[in-house]
Amino acid sequence: MGVKKYAPANLGGAAAKPGTAAQSAPDEPALRWDRRLSLGVAEIDDQHQALIGYCNDLVKAVRRGQGQKAVAKLMAQLRDYTVRHFTAEEGLMERVGYPELDAHRAVHNQLTKQVKLYQRQLYQQHAPEPAEVRSFLKDWLIGHILGEDLKIAAFLKSR
Numbered sequence: 001m002g003v004k005k006y007a008p009a010n011l012g013g014a015a016a017k018p019g020t021a022a023q024s025a026p027d028e029p030a031l032r033w034d035r036r037l038s039l040g041v042a043e044i045d046d047q048h049q050a051l052i053g054y055c056n057d058l059v060k061a062v063r064r065g066q067g068q069k070a071v072a073k074l075m076a077q078l079r080d081y082t083v084r085h086f087t088a089e090e091g092l093m094e095r096v097g098y099p100e101l102d103a104h105r106a107v108h109n110q111l112t113k114q115v116k117l118y119q120r121q122l123y124q125q126h127a128p129e130p131a132e133v134r135s136f137l138k139d140w141l142i143g144h145i146l147g148e149d150l151k152i153a154a155f156l157k158s159r
Helices: 042-063 068-096 101-124 130-158
Strands: none
Touching: 042 068, 042 130, 068 101, 068 130, 101 130
């Protein structure tokens, strides 16, 4: 079973620095895909773009004040998609014999715990600040892609 492809309209537009965002308009993407985030593996790049889309949907809901129920639903969707993505990414690493698979899997486990903890924190807050939500998601997702996932790309290129 593959990972569902997500193609939100707000991923288009001009490229920006990884993780940059406009600060004002509720519909502006909080995070933007940038080719510097690309691993060069279409399946994984598509999933990373989808994760950015889910993050943008979540920040947009917070900016618009859509309420705790909507935010909780979007956070659950992000968490569930993340778990499916990590499974697919780990499958890729297994297939190509990535030597840091165990360490990368441990990072995925930690990231999953972080997003579950953050989900609980959001549930307890009635009106989280959009900038705080964006900051968490940027550090959590963009930081992981730039810090860990690009190592997979380097390994693939070196083979």
